[in-house]
Amino acid sequence: AGFDVWMSNSRGNKYSMGHTTLSPKSIAFWRFSWAEMGDFDVPAVLDLVQRETGAAKVAWIGHSQGTTQVFANLASDKSVAHRLSVFIAMGPVAYIYNCKSTLVRGVARFDTDKLLHFLDPRSFLPSPKLLHTLMPDLCRATPGICDDLMAVIAGYDKHTLNMTRWPVYMGHFPTSVSTRDLEHWAQGVRHNEFRRYDYGAFGNLEKYGQLWPPRYNLKNIKGVRVELLYGQNDDLADTTDVERALREIPDSVGTIYNVGHVDFVWSPTGAKTFYKRTIDLLKKVS
Numbered sequence: 001a002g003f004d005v006w007m008s009n010s011r012g013n014k015y016s017m018g019h020t021t022l023s024p025k026s027i028a029f030w031r032f033s034w035a036e037m038g039d040f041d042v043p044a045v046l047d048l049v050q051r052e053t054g055a056a057k058v059a060w061i062g063h064s065q066g067t068t069q070v071f072a073n074l075a076s077d078k079s080v081a082h083r084l085s086v087f088i089a090m091g092p093v094a095y096i097y098n099c100k101s102t103l104v105r106g107v108a109r110f111d112t113d114k115l116l117h118f119l120d121p122r123s124f125l126p127s128p129k130l131l132h133t134l135m136p137d138l139c140r141a142t143p144g145i146c147d148d149l150m151a152v153i154a155g156y157d158k159h160t161l162n163m164t165r166w167p168v169y170m171g172h173f174p175t176s177v178s179t180r181d182l183e184h185w186a187q188g189v190r191h192n193e194f195r196r197y198d199y200g201a202f203g204n205l206e207k208y209g210q211l212w213p214p215r216y217n218l219k220n221i222k223g224v225r226v227e228l229l230y231g232q233n234d235d236l237a238d239t240t241d242v243e244r245a246l247r248e249i250p251d252s253v254g255t256i257y258n259v260g261h262v263d264f265v266w267s268p269t270g271a272k273t274f275y276k277r278t279i280d281l282l283k284k285v286s
């Protein structure tokens with residue numbers, strides 16, 4: 001009994017520094033955002049799972065940017081949707097204009113992403129090893145620092161989290177991300193669109209054949225049921241942005257919970273709420 005679970009990993013964090021030809025020290029290694037994850041990584045993961053299991057269809061569960069890359073893929077690549085039995089998106093992010101994250105909004109408002117690109121076009125937080133070594137002890141000694149860090153990034157509600165696990169979480173989070181990925185998020189806030197990375201007018205002409213980056217049309221997501229599980233206290237996946245996506249995705253259903261962004265992966269009460277909903281959905285499509 002149970003499910004055959006495969007866990008994928010987004011490129012660029014400390015668990016995903018491998019490449020067949022490129023070194024993480026090179027600029028070329030870091031030339032990606034969630035757009036490339038959608039174009040290449042989503043189908044590659046699906047290919048692997050289906051090849052190893054022989055499954056005709058796979059249920060895909062994503063959280064945060066893990067939903068963004070799947071939305072991007074499904075809106076632009078018709079070859080993937082029919083291979084999925086369901087897509088369950090937790091803390092889903094397509095549009096991000098209304099997000100309340102202090103970090104994301106600050107980066108977008110003050111064009112900090114452009115400064116970061118100038119300073120290092122490769123990675124933001126390129127070497128998190130020292131941070132992850134120090135943070136667990138720091139969280140135990142002065143928990144308020146870790147509280148503030150999480151509040152700046154994604155917001156959280158200490159009443160829905162097991163705060164004794166804080167040092168464990170901070171031993172892995174935050175981690176490295178490509179500078180381009182951070183830029184792409186900032187562009188989403190500034191332009192209020194779900195679209196490809198903006199290289200500037202000349203770069204866009206070379207890359208896309210037009211002055212502006214193409215939009216992802218969520219109305220093109222067809223052939224798969226999409227379940228959006230979102231939180232009314234989520235500082236990254238704001239309810240206004242999530243419900244905008246809900247209106248655009250043809251076969252989609254939304255369920256809202258009294259939780260924040262990180263609750264979907266860290267909350268000890270999830271088993272009775274959104275995890276129960278997830279398991280019920282998986283049983284229906286099994």
